[in-house]
Amino acid sequence: MGMRILITGSGGREHALAWKLSQSSRVERVYAAPGNAGTALIGENVPISPEDAAGLLAFAREHRIDLTVVGPDDALAAGVVDVFEDAGLRIFGPRAAAARLESSKAFAKDFMQRHGIPTAAYREFTDSAEARDYCRAANYPLVVKADGLALGKGVIIAADAEQADAAIRTCMEDKVFGAAGMKVVVEEFLVGVECSIHALVDGSGYLLFPDCRDHKKALDGDLGLNTGGMGTICPSGTVDEEMTARIRAEILDRFMAGIRADGLSFRGMLFPGLMLTAEGPKVLEFNCRWGDPETQVLVRRLNSDMVPLLEATIDGTLTDQFPVWDDAAAVCVILASGGYPGAYEKGKAIHGLSKAAFIEGVEVFHAGTKASDGQVLTSGGRVLGVTGKALGLEAARALAYLGADEISFDGMQRRNDIGAPRRMP
Ligand SMILES: Nc1ncnc2c1ncn2[C@@H]1O[C@H](COP(=O)(O)OP(=O)(O)O)[C@@H](O)[C@H]1O
Ligand SMILES: [Mg+2]
Structure with missing residues (x-):
């Protein structure tokens, strides 16, 4: 019997993965959770959130899914891979501990610095006053990044100290990105x-x-x-x-x-x-x-x-x-x-x-x-x-x-x- 594949997520990436995987002679059926109108043309959409590890696991067991492919980053950070692997089910994606390289920019910067991977010079801050002091004396442009996942909106390129100040306020005081912005990474602006x-x-x-x-x-x-x-x-x-x-x-x-x-x-x-x-x-x-x-x-x-x-x-x-x-x-x-x-x-x-x-x-x-x-x-x-x-x-x-x-x-x-x-x- 052919493979049954479950893809989590609902974006263009997931439709593209479903499209490609469904062309394999080894694949019998593709499910997408929750999918979109495109994945529905290829396989079957199931109304389960990509972060609902328990719901996905129950579905995968019930429908004898051979391989689950995780689409979005927040599902990895939520530990969906950990839950599947611990239950003995096959799933594509890193466990939450490794996915922290994406879900925490400070963690990633520290990893890069310790292992000699070239990246922009940086400082991290959990105190907004300290971050402000640092930005006041810095060279511009300067990049202010919320530490956590912020739907691609957590990076601010500041042209001057005033903009850096506003970015720090947005992240650390107004908490626009919630917990994701309580810590910030301030880094050198790279040209290229x-x-x-x-x-x-x-x-x-x-x-x-x-x-x-x-x-x-x-x-x-x-x-x-x-x-x-x-x-x-x-x-x-x-x-x-x-x-x-x-x-x-x-x-x-x-x-x-x-x-x-x-x-x-x-x-x-x-x-x-x-x-x-x-x-x-x-x-x-x-x-x-x-x-x-x-x-x-x-x-x-x-x-x-x-x-x-x-x-x-x-x-x-x-x-x-x-x-x-x-x-x-x-x-x-x-x-x-x-x-x-x-x-x-x-x-x-x-x-x-x-x-x-x-x-x-x-x-x-x-x-x-x-x-x-x-x-x-x-x-x-x-x-x-x-x-x-x-x-x-x-x-x-x-x-x-x-x-x-x-x-x-x-x-x-x-x-x-x-x-x-x-x-x-
Ligand atoms: N140090 C930097 N120098 C110049 N541009 C940067 C720098 N860091 C980020 N950017 C710009 O901001 C964008 C988003 O930053 P990134 O670190 O990829 O965060 P995310 O994708 O999580 O929003 C990058 O694609 C790049 O255009
Ligand atoms: Mg990016």
């Missing part, structure tokens, strides 16, 4: 090009994926507010062989040595956000799960089966895996609700989905969508990720926008420069 690295880590070794580039800012030309990501390209075009060698030696090798030295166990996806600076690659943060919208472009380029990769990660046998990547480039353009990343309305009817899907080389991944009476409605900030795959970045980009042009909903916003030639920083 950002890039997203993904590597499967099986406890003893790692398998590096192709590099991607996200576009974090809401508006064209990298203007506006930070978002969860408005589009991705793969490959990023900024990582040559020499840079890859440095990323391996200075970041991933040292990460593995650090994990070992600290007695931690890490099995799952490690996704470091990097700044490629004049001095070399530096880690902005560690994410302990698949990127969103990086996953959307990675799955488009992975030509071989994904199931063995996930299994080998859990079993510690990644050295036997040789994934096949497409030579073609992939581009993902996010279609977002009007107002995102601020307040936005939901429940708008989405038009043109089937027209876009009809284009050869285009694949549309759902994020904040909901099926209702045969219609697909918006239900989140990032609504869809339209991907194009073709030989060469320009062709992939043209294809993604060709697909995106077919789709419309009230208030829809997108960036028009995903993968466009970069202005030098």
Whole structure:
């Protein structure tokens, strides 16, 4: 009998994972908890929250799930992997103790500093007066980060002492991010090009994926507010062989040595956000799960089966895996609700989905969508990720926008420069 897979989460990443895993000849059925209108087309949505470990475990037992794949970061921090592993069920993702590398920026900075992993110079504070004193005498720009998970909104780049002061107030006194902001990391501003690295880590070794580039800012030309990501390209075009060698030696090798030295166990996806600076690659943060919208472009380029990769990660046998990547480039353009990343309305009817899907080389991944009476409605900030795959970045980009042009909903916003030639920083 084929495998039954449960994917937790409801974003574009989860639809992309479901899409890829369902293509495996070994997979019989894919469930998504809670999923979206896209995962519902591939498998079955189940109304369980990704953080409800007990609910997920009961479902997995009842439906004889062979493998559970965790999507979002907060589920890892909540210990869903610990609960499954302790119950003897197979699950993809690191345990909470290792996922702290993402859920606490101070923990990650300390880890990097102790293990010689290049990162921005920093100080951490639990006292707002001390943080203020430090910021008053610092050089600008300066970066203030809430320690914990803050839905991608906990990082403030301060242009001057006044802005740093406001950031400290927001985090530590107004407690806008709750407990996540009681501690802050204040770090040096790095200049360079950002890039997203993904590597499967099986406890003893790692398998590096192709590099991607996200576009974090809401508006064209990298203007506006930070978002969860408005589009991705793969490959990023900024990582040559020499840079890859440095990323391996200075970041991933040292990460593995650090994990070992600290007695931690890490099995799952490690996704470091990097700044490629004049001095070399530096880690902005560690994410302990698949990127969103990086996953959307990675799955488009992975030509071989994904199931063995996930299994080998859990079993510690990644050295036997040789994934096949497409030579073609992939581009993902996010279609977002009007107002995102601020307040936005939901429940708008989405038009043109089937027209876009009809284009050869285009694949549309759902994020904040909901099926209702045969219609697909918006239900989140990032609504869809339209991907194009073709030989060469320009062709992939043209294809993604060709697909995106077919789709419309009230208030829809997108960036028009995903993968466009970069202005030098
Ligand atoms: N030290 C830094 N120098 C320059 N930019 C930074 C720095 N740290 C973070 N950023 C910017 O802020 C964004 C978010 O920071 P990150 O550490 O990735 O936090 P999160 O993804 O949890 O919000 C980064 O993608 C990058 O654009
Ligand atoms: Mg980030």
